[in-house]
Amino acid sequence: MIILLFLILSVFYFIILTAVAIGLNRLHSADDDYLPTISIVIAARNEEKRITACLDSLEKIDYPADKYEIILVDDHSADQTAELVGTVCRKYANWTLIRLYKKSDQLRGKKNALQKGIENAKGEIIFTTDADCSVPPAWLRSTARYFSPEVSMVLGYSPLIKEKRYYFRLLQFDNLFSAIAGAAPTKLGFPFTSVGRNLAYRKTDYETTGGFLALKKFRSGDDIHLTKRFHHQNGGRIEYCADPDTFVHTMIPSSVKEVIQQQMRKNSKTFQLSLPNIAVMLAIFLLYLLFFSLPLILPGILVLWLVVIFIKFGVEYLILRKAARIFEQSDLTPFIPLMQIIYPLYIITFTLLGSFQFYQWKK
Numbered sequence: 001m002i003i004l005l006f007l008i009l010s011v012f013y014f015i016i017l018t019a020v021a022i023g024l025n026r027l028h029s030a031d032d033d034y035l036p037t038i039s040i041v042i043a044a045r046n047e048e049k050r051i052t053a054c055l056d057s058l059e060k061i062d063y064p065a066d067k068y069e070i071i072l073v074d075d076h077s078a079d080q081t082a083e084l085v086g087t088v089c090r091k092y093a094n095w096t097l098i099r100l101y102k103k104s105d106q107l108r109g110k111k112n113a114l115q116k117g118i119e120n121a122k123g124e125i126i127f128t129t130d131a132d133c134s135v136p137p138a139w140l141r142s143t144a145r146y147f148s149p150e151v152s153m154v155l156g157y158s159p160l161i162k163e164k165r166y167y168f169r170l171l172q173f174d175n176l177f178s179a180i181a182g183a184a185p186t187k188l189g190f191p192f193t194s195v196g197r198n199l200a201y202r203k204t205d206y207e208t209t210g211g212f213l214a215l216k217k218f219r220s221g222d223d224i225h226l227t228k229r230f231h232h233q234n235g236g237r238i239e240y241c242a243d244p245d246t247f248v249h250t251m252i253p254s255s256v257k258e259v260i261q262q263q264m265r266k267n268s269k270t271f272q273l274s275l276p277n278i279a280v281m282l283a284i285f286l287l288y289l290l291f292f293s294l295p296l297i298l299p300g301i302l303v304l305w306l307v308v309i310f311i312k313f314g315v316e317y318l319i320l321r322k323a324a325r326i327f328e329q330s331d332l333t334p335f336i337p338l339m340q341i342i343y344p345l346y347i348i349t350f351t352l353l354g355s356f357q358f359y360q361w362k363k
Contacts, residue, residue, distance in 0.1 A: 023184030152236025156198030
């Protein structure tokens with residue numbers, strides 16, 4: 001029975017890998033020259049040490065000035081964030097600073113800040129990113145091309161700014177894996193994850209789905225839950241943009257403690273996904289348990305186990321290498337075999353820790 005379960009789960013896993021490969025192959029460029037009015041909304045809390053790069057990049061955006069605005073929401077910062085933002089906002093007529101002084105009875109944290117910014121937005125399309133990110137000049141122009149009439153949301157990629165910290169490669173691989181999880185299912189018609197660092201959607205559709213006010217019961221995962229609502233409650237299609245001109249770069253956490261907290265927050269919503277998604281993840285988890293334990297339980301099937309493992313690692317490697325090329329992370333390719341071994345343990349650990357809500361919010 002154990003061998004049969006192992007084989008069934010292995011076939012199931014290879015079907016998933018095939019679907020991922022198909023999804024990645026469907027990524028395409030958009031050529032429509034569509035110039036809607038756009039509102040960029042950014043929430044910032046105690047970001048005085050990291051927001052300067054973001055502000056500098058926003059000043060270099062290549063888009064008609066009368067067709068976009070930038071709304072920066074200071075979320076009760078106790079440092080000089082608001083002062084830094086205010087200095088830049090005074091230079092441009094289409095930049096606005098909103099300062100929050102009172103806590104909301106309905107929403108807390110980043111959700112409330114983004115909701116306030118969107119309420120004041122005049123653009124047809126809402127773009128969001130984070131205060132520790134740097135956007136490319138063509139971000140608006142190139143992403144807007146994906147908004148054909150039937151598209152309500154466009155997901156984007158956010159690579160990490162390269163650093164020499166010893167944990168960078170692990171975070172880089174985790175980031176690439178997240179990109180695959182966002183891109184492939186979306187191109188197959190089943191989007192289930194996204195990153196708020198590079199996200200765009202129609203304001204009217206946001207309002208129709210209830211926006212962040214409909215997500216107040218969730219402690220984290222605002223971008224993912226918003227994407228789910230767009231998919232299930234809105235008739236519009238969700239697209240994925242893998243155009244390098246739209247990649248929004250983000251800083252990595254400055255310490256191992258911040259990495260741990262970030263990863264626990266990120267993986268805390270795993271079991272808040274739909275039942276089919278949870279079932280798939282549990283099946284893969286069980287398969288990995290068998291991968292690691294089967295030679296010990298049934299040493300007589302070592303040859304079969306080696307054959308399956310060889311095929312698994314080979315197919316995974318080809319997909320990961322292709323994804324690294326698509327998302328311009330080819331420098332990660334030599335590290336892929338090592339990551340294939342250690343990453344499953346990494347993701348399982350943080351999924352369990354995050355599910356028990358062991359993380360802390362930034363003060």
